[in-house]
Amino acid sequence: MKSYPSIQGAGIGLRTEHYQYILNNKPSIPWFEVLSDNYFGLGGQPIHVLEKIRQDYPVALHGVGMSIGSTDPLNLEYLTRLKKLADRIEPAHISDHLAWISVNGRYLNELMPLPYTEEVLNHLVERILQVQEFLGQRILIENPSPYVSFPQSTMSEWEFINEMTRKADCYLLLDVNNVYVAATNCGFNSFEYISKIDPTRVKEIHLAGYEDKKDYLFDTHGNPVHPPVWEIYQAAIQHCGNVPSLIEWDTDIPEFEVLMAEAAKAQAILDGIQVKKEDLVTVA
Ligand SMILES: [Fe+2]
Numbered sequence: 001m002k003s004y005p006s007i008q009g010a011g012i013g014l015r016t017e018h019y020q021y022i023l024n025n026k027p028s029i030p031w032f033e034v035l036s037d038n039y040f041g042l043g044g045q046p047i048h049v050l051e052k053i054r055q056d057y058p059v060a061l062h063g064v065g066m067s068i069g070s071t072d073p074l075n076l077e078y079l080t081r082l083k084k085l086a087d088r089i090e091p092a093h094i095s096d097h098l099a100w101i102s103v104n105g106r107y108l109n110e111l112m113p114l115p116y117t118e119e120v121l122n123h124l125v126e127r128i129l130q131v132q133e134f135l136g137q138r139i140l141i142e143n144p145s146p147y148v149s150f151p152q153s154t155m156s157e158w159e160f161i162n163e164m165t166r167k168a169d170c171y172l173l174l175d176v177n178n179v180y181v182a183a184t185n186c187g188f189n190s191f192e193y194i195s196k197i198d199p200t201r202v203k204e205i206h207l208a209g210y211e212d213k214k215d216y217l218f219d220t221h222g223n224p225v226h227p228p229v230w231e232i233y234q235a236a237i238q239h240c241g242n243v244p245s246l247i248e249w250d251t252d253i254p255e256f257e258v259l260m261a262e263a264a265k266a267q268a269i270l271d272g273i274q275v276k277k278e279d280l281v282t283v284a
Contacts, residue, residue, distance in 0.1 A: 007031040007058045007092040007244045010266035018256045019049045026056055027260060031092065033246050036063035040081040054089055061091040068127050069100035069114045079134050086135065093203060095140035095173045115150035116160035128168035140171040140203055145178035145219035149186040158196040165201040175206035176232045181217045190232045199240040207233060207266055208248040222251035225262060234269055242270055
């Protein structure tokens with residue numbers, strides 16, 4: 001299995017709006033995460049900028065198109081493009097989502113949830129093993145932010161994820177905002193979830209902002225990290241240790257300095273510094 005330089009500390013999701021700022025200012029950020037699917041064209045401006053940024057920063061690849069939970073055959077064209085990008089960028093690691101997005105070869109714009117059953121578990125494990133064999137490295141799978149739960153599920157999400165990571169010998173990208181969104185929408189306890197997750201499998205943590213729709217939480221990645229999510233993050237760091245963590249912001253993208261301030265809060269928690277509750281609220 002391949003391994004590339006590791007990442008540490010609180011990074012930021014790289015977005016096109018900040019290319020020029022980063023190239024001009026070389027901000028003090030330990031690493032960036034990029035959306036793999038946006039760099040599959042191996043020519044043109046995006047990959048050119050990414051290669052320049054990669055000269056100065058470690059990078060992790062995070063995708064949405066693997067459709068690991070689908071019953072469609074694995075998309076070899078997608079995996080080939082991902083592998084070529086990884087060969088070129090040498091990422092710290094590669095991740096995608098516990099979800100399906102394709103059916104009969106047709107792709108959706110949403111990450112769709114799965115029921116937590118033995119049948120789905122075995123299906124996922126087999127496919128993750130195939131992907132890892134193809135890529136020549138272990139991958140990280142991110143926990144979802146579902147709005148519904150399935151009556152067919154025979155185990156909790158954390159039990160499912162622990163079994164999946166153990167059987168497929170893969171890792172978990174623990175998105176603590178997703179934990180809170182799922183816990184609120186589906187009715188479980190975020191802190192119990194964190195305490196039950198196998199900490200040895202957690203290789204990255206995501207932090208993001210949801211939108212409160214009153215009768216449910218919507219995972220928009222368009223707000224500062226909310227106070228309850230910071231509290232879950234603190235619990236996750238206590239449980240899992242000093243895991244590289246990322247500020248994800250995908251809609252209504254603010255100035256880069258706002259993201260740096262969010263990353264600084266995460267870094268303070270990683271460093272074991274007590275952060276006051278009122279200091280965890282950002283005005284974007
Ligand atoms: Fe995430």
